[in-house]
Amino acid sequence: MNDLTFLQQYWWFLVSLLGALLVFLMFVQGGQSLIWTLGRTEEQRRMLLLATGRKWELTFTTLVTFGGAFFASFPLFYSTSFGGAYWVWVIILLCFVIQAVSYEFQLRRGNVLGTTTYRLFLLLNGILGPLLIGTAVGTFFTGAEFVVNKAAVASPAMPVISYWVGPWHGLEAALVPQNLMLGMSVLLLTRVLACLYFLGCMDDETLRENCRRRLRIESGFFLLFFLTWLVRWLLSAGFAYEPGSGFVYMETYKYLHNLLAMPGVAALLLIGVLLVLGGMAGGFYGRRRAFWLAGPGSVLVVLALLLCAGWNNTAYYPSVASLQSSLTIANSSSSLFTLKTMTIVSFIIPAVLAYIAWAWRALDRDPITAEEAESEH
Amino acid sequence: MEPIDSSLVDWSRAQFALTAMYHWLFVPLTLGLGVVMAIMETLYVRTGREFWKRTAQFWMKLFGINFAMGVATGIILEFEFGTNWSNYSWFVGDIFGAPLAIEGILAFFMESTFIAVMYFGWNKVSKRAHLASTWLTIIGATISAWWILVANAWMQHPVGMEFNPDTVRNEMVDFAAVAFSPVAVVKFCHTVSSSWVLGAVFVVGVSCWYLLCGRHCEFALSSIRVAAWFGLFAALITAHTGHQSGRDIALYQPMKLAAAEGLYEGGTEQGLVLGGILRPGADWTAGSDDRFLLKVELPYALSYLATHDLQGYVPGIRNLLEGGYKLPDGSVALSAEEMMKRGRVAIDALAKYRAASTPEEKAAALAVLRANFPWFGYGYLKSPGELVPSVPLTFYSFRIMVMLGGYFIVLFAGLLLLGQRVTRWKLVQLAVVLTIPLAWLASQAGWVVAEVGRQPWAIQGLLPNVAAISRLDVSSVQTTFYIFLALFTLLLVAELGIMGKAIAAGPETDSTSA
Numbered sequence: 060m061n062d063l064t065f066l067q068q069y070w071w072f073l074v075s076l077l078g079a080l081l082v083f084l085m086f087v088q089g090g091q092s093l094i095w096t097l098g099r100t101e102e103q104r105r106m107l108l109l110a111t112g113r114k115w116e117l118t119f120t121t122l123v124t125f126g127g128a129f130f131a132s133f134p135l136f137y138s139t140s141f142g143g144a145y146w147v148w149v150i151i152l153l154c155f156v157i158q159a160v161s162y163e164f165q166l167r168r169g170n171v172l173g174t175t176t177y178r179l180f181l182l183l184n185g186i187l188g189p190l191l192i193g194t195a196v197g198t199f200f201t202g203a204e205f206v207v208n209k210a211a212v213a214s215p216a217m218p219v220i221s222y223w224v225g226p227w228h229g230l231e232a233a234l235v236p237q238n239l240m241l242g243m244s245v246l247l248l249t250r251v252l253a254c255l256y257f258l259g260c261m262d263d264e265t266l267r268e269n270c271r272r273r274l275r276i277e278s279g280f281f282l283l284f285f286l287t288w289l290v291r292w293l294l295s296a297g298f299a300y301e302p303g304s305g306f307v308y309m310e311t312y313k314y315l316h317n318l319l320a321m322p323g324v325a326a327l328l329l330i331g332v333l334l335v336l337g338g339m340a341g342g343f344y345g346r347r348r349a350f351w352l353a354g355p356g357s358v359l360v361v362l363a364l365l366l367c368a369g370w371n372n373t374a375y376y377p378s379v380a381s382l383q384s385s386l387t388i389a390n391s392s393s394s395l396f397t398l399k400t401m402t403i404v405s406f407i408i409p410a411v412l413a414y415i416a417w418a419w420r421a422l423d424r425d426p427i428t429a430e431e432a433e434s435e436h
Numbered sequence: 437m438e439p440i441d442s443s444l445v446d447w448s449r450a451q452f453a454l455t456a457m458y459h460w461l462f463v464p465l466t467l468g469l470g471v472v473m474a475i476m477e478t479l480y481v482r483t484g485r486e487f488w489k490r491t492a493q494f495w496m497k498l499f500g501i502n503f504a505m506g507v508a509t510g511i512i513l514e515f516e517f518g519t520n521w522s523n524y525s526w527f528v529g530d531i532f533g534a535p536l537a538i539e540g541i542l543a544f545f546m547e548s549t550f551i552a553v554m555y556f557g558w559n560k561v562s563k564r565a566h567l568a569s570t571w572l573t574i575i576g577a578t579i580s581a582w583w584i585l586v587a588n589a590w591m592q593h594p595v596g597m598e599f600n601p602d603t604v605r606n607e608m609v610d611f612a613a614v615a616f617s618p619v620a621v622v623k624f625c626h627t628v629s630s631s632w633v634l635g636a637v638f639v640v641g642v643s644c645w646y647l648l649c650g651r652h653c654e655f656a657l658s659s660i661r662v663a664a665w666f667g668l669f670a671a672l673i674t675a676h677t678g679h680q681s682g683r684d685i686a687l688y689q690p691m692k693l694a695a696a697e698g699l700y701e702g703g704t705e706q707g708l709v710l711g712g713i714l715r716p717g718a719d720w721t722a723g724s725d726d727r728f729l730l731k732v733e734l735p736y737a738l739s740y741l742a743t744h745d746l747q748g749y750v751p752g753i754r755n756l757l758e759g760g761y762k763l764p765d766g767s768v769a770l771s772a773e774e775m776m777k778r779g780r781v782a783i784d785a786l787a788k789y790r791a792a793s794t795p796e797e798k799a800a801a802l803a804v805l806r807a808n809f810p811w812f813g814y815g816y817l818k819s820p821g822e823l824v825p826s827v828p829l830t831f832y833s834f835r836i837m838v839m840l841g842g843y844f845i846v847l848f849a850g851l852l853l854l855g856q857r858v859t860r861w862k863l864v865q866l867a868v869v870l871t872i873p874l875a876w877l878a879s880q881a882g883w884v885v886a887e888v889g890r891q892p893w894a895i896q897g898l899l900p901n902v903a904a905i906s907r908l909d910v911s912s913v914q915t916t917f918y919i920f921l922a923l924f925t926l927l928l929v930a931e932l933g934i935m936g937k938a939i940a941a942g943p944e945t946d947s948t949s950a
């Protein structure tokens with residue numbers, strides 16, 4: 060507990076886990092992006108929205124907590140990325156603002172904008188949310204355009220320590236094919252997970268058949284994008300640093316080396332990929348529980364990738380504008396005292412997971428019927 | 437290097453104020469209405485009367501509509517510290533981040549998990565499990581208020597940290613001092629109790645509207661009975677904790693107190709301004725004219741409030757700028773100029789420390805830095821006048837809040853005294869309906885006092901706004917300001933439309949009322 064390096068690793072693990080859970084829970088977004096694709100009738104659309112409507116707050120809360128935990132454990136990331144890649148984050152946030160009201164407002168009388176507008180909001184959130192978050196996370200491996208100079212605090216005229224070099228404030232990330240490919244992979248993964256979730260919780264055979272058919276298409280595209288991204292990632296050079304001096308340099312095959320150096324993480328990745336594939340296969344056969352293979356599988360995959368971004372002396376938020384400004388878990392973390400305090404708080408997490416599991420089971424015990432979807436409004 | 441554009445600071449502040457004030461339209465209703473509906477569901481579980489279930493469900497419906505807006509406006513705030521106050525996030529993130537993270541882990545998950553059970557679980561979990569979920573939703577919301585107010589209180593009165601020149605930031609050294617700071621405790625109690633008042637005003641207001649229309653009378657009278665007791669209790673706590681807040685700002689933010697009181701020349705035996713009109717356009721940073729057109733004072737009361745002594749000395753704005761008076765610890769107050777000078781020495785020492793090449797140079801610079809660190813933030817200011825917040829805004833907001841606080845006590849007590857007879861008093865019913873917006877006015881006014889009154893500080897005495905911002909183009913912040921303004925206003929209109937329709941439709945209690 061008194062070892063700063065250990066706590067930095069531990070908090071990188073927790074932040075990665077939250078990120079991984081977020082991607083998994085974004086099946087809600089995937090579902091929203093498929094409202095009209097899967098729901099051919101109003102009744103079906105209501106059923107789909109009831110299913111995701113009982114879960115959206117969990118995803119939302121995970122996103123908010125991910126932000127809070129990142130702030131508390133690696134404040135320099137929070138200040139550099141949010142303050143610099145301003146436009147990307149603002150657009151992501153706006154997507155979530157419109158989501159937050161849409162479930163509650165869509166079917167209420169007097170909602171001014173009409174049901175379809177709120178559902179379009181959900182569609183927008185469903186597509187842009189995962190796409191942009193995935194693209195932004197892509198920069199963990201490809202770099203971003205910022206400079207950090209802590210000494211600036213001592214110059215009263217311009218005391219801001221980190222700033223963005225380019226004029227696009229983060230939007231430029233979308234021009235990097237590798238980032239975009241990761242964004243597309245996340246989006247498609249959330250759609251795959253959504254199909255599997257609906258397959259499991261719907262009491263309507265036509266709807267389940269729609270999901271099954273859709274699942275094949277989404278899975279195909281997901282594998283295409285993800286595997287291309289993965290291969291390029293394994294072959295790419297990465298951002299490494301020397302543990303003592305913190306000096307950042309480029310290393311060929313860095314991420315491949317990370318997997319070899321951390322066999323546990325490599326195993327997570329492999330098991331995760333297999334579970335996702337298993338979940339998809341189960342879904343093709345209409346298995347109700349296939350979601351519970353692919354869901355945890357995607358958590359493992361994302362967790363492994365994020366651990367590769369930050370562990371094993373890797374700069375997790377590299378700067379392409381000034382290599383030595385790159386953020387590592389060592390140079391961007393909170394103090395030993397704060398990390399220790401937060402670590403004690405983190406011991407509560409299992410209790411939180413336990414009541415979430417209780418509530419999830421209680422609400423999902425019976426499949427969703429058309430009557431239930433009708434009576435909820 | 438280009439210096440910071442002052443309009444960037446203004447726009448960043450405007451955006452934060454806009455988003456925070458919008459958020460604060462919804463949060464107090466969540467906190468207040470949440471308790472009322474949980475009490476009603478408790479009555480249902482205890483008595484088994486279907487009437488209470490329907491009553492609770494009606495208020496829950498309104499709660500849900502409002503809650504959605506609270507969530508929508510809240511997410512922006514969580515990230516705005518990073519997007520628009522990035523330097524702040526680094527300079528104090530080591531302390532400030534922790535409450536935000538704990539809020540997420542401890543409170544937000546509780547809220548968001550159990551609210552789903554509350555809405556979707558009526559037929560899926562037992563009666564008692566449902567009741568527990570309702571209470572856990574509102575307890576989660578209240579715990580969340582605790583942590584965010586800990587963070588806010590820390591900005592008003594920073595404690596439990598130490599500056600680290602190597603990382604160039606403040607680092608936490610005492611978590612308990614941060615999490616249980618007396619300022620945080622008072623702030624939490626005042627904010628939450630005042631939100632209960634707001635929730636209670638909302639419930640009695642809507643109920644009186646039904647009485648005026650002659651509909652749902654049993655529902656309305658029962659709701660009024662529960663809410664008026666709750667409201668009276670809350671309003672008394674609000675007044676008490678408000679008084680304690682006044683004492684806190686006298687101790688830790690004397691400039692805020694001076695601005696709230698319009699006190700330019702301080703002294704002993706100071707009276708509290710009960711009501712007054714300020715001279716428009718008066719300069720509060722210099723000169724010696726009379727700044728009031730009219731004022732009514734309660735003699736000695738300000739001295740008593742600030743020092744617990746009728747004769748106590750309370751510094752005014754001029755005294756705070758010029759210094760020279762005796763502080764409670766016996767030392768003599770420094771002038772603003774002197775503090776700014778020492779602040780510049782501290783900042784300069786930090787630069788020397790970072791540039792030093794030998795351990796001796798480092799040690800020497802560090803000694804100077806430590807000796808002058810208490811005034812570090814003053815080194816970023818350009819003129820003493822910057823230390824004076826907007827007096828009219830603070831002064832009038834304070835009066836509005838306190839006067840309405842008194843009025844709410846009378847209102848709830850009156851409703852309790854009238855009991856069932858309120859059905860005969862149309863005028864009272866109308867007055868109660870018209871009181872609804874006043875609760876929001878009081879609550880927003882409270883935040884104006886707290887936040888405008890502490891300008892120019894992002895963190896009192898440590899970091900002024902100008903050194904707290906993100907380095908962005910002004911046009912970017914302007915654009916997002918207008919986007920948020922348009923979007924939140926649109927959603928607010930929609931929310932009001934939905935609320936209006938839901939209230940007009942009324943509860944489904946009539947068929948079940950005994």
Ligand code: HEM
Nearest residue numbers: 623626630675678679681682837838841878879882883886
């Ligand atoms: C009854 C007499 C009242 C007194 C003496 C009083 C006093 C105060 C003071 C001195 C502050 C500033 C605290 C600071 O800057 O740290 C404050 C803030 C505030 N007040 Fe009041 N208040 C009263 C009534 C109310 C009422 C009725 C409401 C709303 C219904 C309210 C809501 C607030 C809020 C939301 C804040 C900002 C949060 C905070 O700083 O605590 N107050 N009040």
